[in-house]
Amino acid sequence: MFDSEALFELEPAAAEPVGFAGLARLPLSELVAPDWAEALAGVDAQLRGVLEFLAGEVAGGHEVLPSPSNVLRAFRQPLAGVRILVVGQDPYPTPGHAIGLSFAVDGATRPIPRSLANIYKELDADLGLPPRVHGDLSRWADQGVLLLNRVLSVRAGAAGSHRNRGWEAITAAAITAVANRRAADGAPAPLVAILWGKDAGSVTPLLGAAPVIASAHPSPLSASRGFFGSRPFSRANGLLQEQGGGEVDWELPPLP
Template structure:
């Protein structure tokens, strides 16, 4: 099933796609995996390097069939909010007074929020199944490529994201680190961290438009 998956054109110069992707694609061949060939590179396709303004890093796609849409923390519009995303929206309402009506974060990606997971594939029902396949090289290379375009805002939730991108943020970048929004850790520093307003204040200070975090695809289409 991995044969013939096109590499995102804007990111094709990353060493990962020459050195690591062929072996991963071969391992995916003839397997049932999520989010599937049509969505595996959705984060990179929706947010090319010259458009990246904010980086949010997750771990791997949701392992429930029909939930993952290829963007970190995001789910298909008809899917009930996962617990971490429910906490993200709760914090957003406290921070900026609104949140999207469903869990599809595609509108963030189109505004320059790179919603990348450190692993871009997973087996159904087996979270973390492909965590040691070498996917993490792509995350670091993609972030470094985006940094060549402009200063970035990093929202790093939990130790996994913080360790995965350790050493990449520069003095000119904004770095917001907190506990992960998972119910197991959200009350250890995620709630009250106000990342959405802080990112927008930083962007506006740089003369850039803020992220419209609460915009929904439904509202945008009306």
């Protein structure tokens, strides 16, 4: 059985046991869950290249977010368990915020990012679930919500700085793998995609027949242009139920 704690730590560590260069030398099976390793085998070389690029960024004196222990965190949960795909843009560029799950932050981070605060506002308006002071979304991930950014790293303080460095091919392969899964009877596995923002919307062609809920990004710059009022949580549950995939309980604990 894959032990997600063997290599990675969920909480920030005082010192990183393995840097990006070290990750680039490890087999894929030690970086991600077993079924993800199989699904991403075709982009293994590209992943090595991106990790080596990140090692070069660090060697050049730049801080890279998230940490090596969290950069592939979205792929710790088994591919087979994914029911909802939430696609974002790239990680938060503020040091201490990015933890490898799109839109989430460490449970101790205060205040939470404004994009996440807007997500909570919409969650309240949609389902009547109270906003939380923390940004730990691991309860969603544990229920099969894949929180995936289009680009999985960023230079601290420089949003979008790692676009077109190779991540797009890797996340495209991941999204394709999610969309192409089959249930035991051969039918498509239940899946709903929630795409927030232009970068996220660009993956629509990869999703095949999977239902898509697309809207503006929850950023303060765009949330009022279609994110607020989009009711993604109730709509996703309805579409999931239509496919026999049950529901996600979107309520988060008051404290992480």
